[in-house]
Each structure stands twice: as structure tokens, then as C-alpha cells.
Amino acid sequence: MRFVSEYRDPVAARALTSAITELAGDDSFKFMEVCGGHTHTIYRHGIEHVLPPSIELVHGPGCPVCVIPMGRVDDAIAVAEQPGVTFTTFGDMMRVPGGNGTLLEAKARGADIRFVYSPMDALELAQANPDREVVFFAVGFETTAPSTALTVLRARDQGVTNFAVFCNHVTIVPPLRAILSSPDLRLDGFIGPGHVSTVVGNRPYRFIPAEFDKPLVTAGFEPLDVLQAVAMLLTQIREGRCEVENQYSRVVRDEGNPRALEVLAEVFELRPHFEWRGLGFIVNSALRLRADFAQWDAERRYEVPGVRVADPKACQCGEVLKGVIKPWECKVFGTACTPETPIGTCMVSSEGACAAYYNFGRLHRDAAVSLGRKG
């Protein structure tokens, strides 16, 4: 498959890991990635086990499904259970447990809840079913928000009135700042989120070298991309540089996507604050529809309980999301909390650190441990 297979070349991967081992030398490094896609790639391709043990990859709050608090899932279910509503959602949100169960369970009880691949599918559903009120559960960082924005603009331009968006889009910079300001964590650099960066470019990350003295390399999602980004981070450190670099230059431009940024600004505004699972309330970190688009805003059209639901006591998703503990260090990992019976969102979403590790990482780790290497 073009633009995929070439970046999985094992010979090239081993050349990169040799270069990385040489650059790392006798020192230890901890790099954080903040994208569910990177977490998935790292576990799926066993990247941590081809890197020298001195390099540790930490998973940050990069999964937009994982950071949605339980109370917001309850709000989604409340909207879905309104008479006449067809509630549409991306697949990963279906099994996220709120305080009162999941969307999938609500569907089993009779609510009209459907999976869509694209927000545009939801709009087309509304146009095809004028007697239904179609609501789209909008989730995602800046990668996905412009697609929601274009869909809302199209709804307006085509006069579609039976369509609304339940907006839970979040932005990448505030949680990065929260992580960097946290005393729990000592990091040496960041692997930047490749697809968020197709929209926002590389400039928003400049505060990281400037204020916190850490380098960041925006990376693609194939194994060679991640390895090359690690090599670039180490090279910066060895050369005494500290800057934002772009490994994913085939897709990410420094200035991002101007049209995407334009539609974001036209349709959305920042919420003063928003609760992130595991990180608490963060100022100016999430989006809502502007007043001009009120008629497509599900929160204005429907009553939502808006109740704050605390995570179950056993759940340690917050610590996993901040990279403070690894999935296997969570007390309920693999026992009470599995992909079939998830307690927290890190296990539900296929990009969550725990699900990724459960599905791909355990065998690698067992093998590594039995070979006497660090797991």
C-alpha cells in the first residue's frame, strides 16, 4: 500500500534503531506522545522493544475519546433517548461507560443510535429522514473539528433544520501546557501529533521549547516515522538544540491548513473551561458552536443533565492519561478492566493506552521480560 508500506521497511527500521542506540549512548530519555494514533502504532509494532531500554515512551492525553468524562456520556445518552432523535456517533464512543451505562446499552434498550464514519454521513441521514432529528456526537481534537465545522456550514447552506451537533471537541495546546506544568512528570521531549498538525501546523508548539526547554518533533504514524522522530529528538539534544521540527513533512505544512483553521474560527468558539477525564477542568481547552449556529447546537436544542460524575474509585485512567503510570501498573488492568468489560476510557477506545497495550503489547512484554530485558 503506497505511502504506508515503505514506512514499515524492517531493514530501514533497524538502521534507525542502530542510529538511535548510538545517539542515546549511556543516557536515559523519556519522550511523550500525545496522539492515540501514536500510542496504537507504538504498541502494535512493538516499537518500545526495538528501542534501547534507555528510551522510554510515555503516553499522554492524546485520545479524545479517553478524555471525555463520564457525565458527558450520560448527557449524550439523554439526548439519544429523546423521542424522534436519531443519535449518530463514531464507533469508539459506543462502548464508553458513563454513570448510567453506554450508548450501546441505550441502543439495546431501544434508543435510535447509529454508527457513522463521517459527520457528513450524519447530515446525509438527516436529509434522507426529514421526520427524524439527527444528532451527531462530535468528538476529537483539531484533526476532526474542521470536518464537523464544514458539515455545520453545509447544513446551513442547504437549509437542513433537522440536524444538530453535540460538540465535545477539544484542543491540543492546553493539555500539553497542563502536562508540562505538572510536577509529577519529567520529560525530555515530545513526539508531536501528526494529524492534529495537518490542521494547526507546527507553530502552536513553539511555546514548548521557548518556555519549557523541551524539543518537539511532529511525527507520522508508521513505524519509520516514529523511529525517525525519536532519532531527530536525540540529535537535537546531542547538538544542544531545542526546537520544533517536522518529521511528517509529506503531509504536515508548518502553517497547517488555512482553510481548516478558517472554518474552525467561523463555526466554533472556545468554552471558558471544560472537564477532562483525569486532568480536571482546563481553561479554554474545548470548543462549542458559536451563537450564530445555535440551531445546530444539540446543547441548546435539548435538555442535558450536565451532572459531574466521579470516576469509579478503582479507575486510574487519570494517571495513565498523564503518563504517570503505565497501563500494566493500573491495579485493575486486565482483571476487572478489560476491553470486554471496560471500567475506564483508556480501555474502551482502540487508541487508548490500555486497549492498545492489552491488544498488542502484553505478549511483547512477556517475551521481553522472559528474555531478561526491561518490559
Place this chain on the structure above:
Amino acid sequence: MCLGLPGQIVDVDGVDAHRATVDVSGVQRAVNIGLIVTEGESVSVGEWVLVHVGFAMSKIDEEEARQTLDFVRELGSAYDDEIADFGRPTG
């Protein structure tokens, strides 16, 4: 969900300026190109784009793609040693 896939434009809709058909690994689907089509600049059949939730997010720059791979090949001796090891018979 956050995954983006490379796909090739196989058809551009003559009526809807924001619609194209994209082939991702043999599967074809209508994709919205509204985020990458600006005044005076459209997409052509044969171009590659990154697709996320039914929208093209960016064109794939083939020159940059090649340079990314060249970087690895330029690691020089490490890469050559690896190729040599790969071809060397055991024992």
C-alpha cells in the same frame, strides 16, 4: 478514529466542487475535499490525499515523502550493514 489514511483521487465530481472519489487500498468512497480546495486550486485525478472521517485533510507531497525515506538511506553505513546482514547466509 483519529486515524488518517492515504488515498488516491480517482474521480472529481463535476457538480459538487467539494466532492471527490478516493481510493484507499482498493476501497472507493466519496470524500469531501472542502478543506483542501481553495480559490483556483483543486485536486486532480491521480493525486494522493490524507483522508480522515470522510474528509481530505492534506495533499501528500510526493517529493517530501521520498525525502523522508532518503533520510533513512542516508544513515549510510548502518543501512548498508543491515542490507549486508539481511543477505548473509547463516553460519
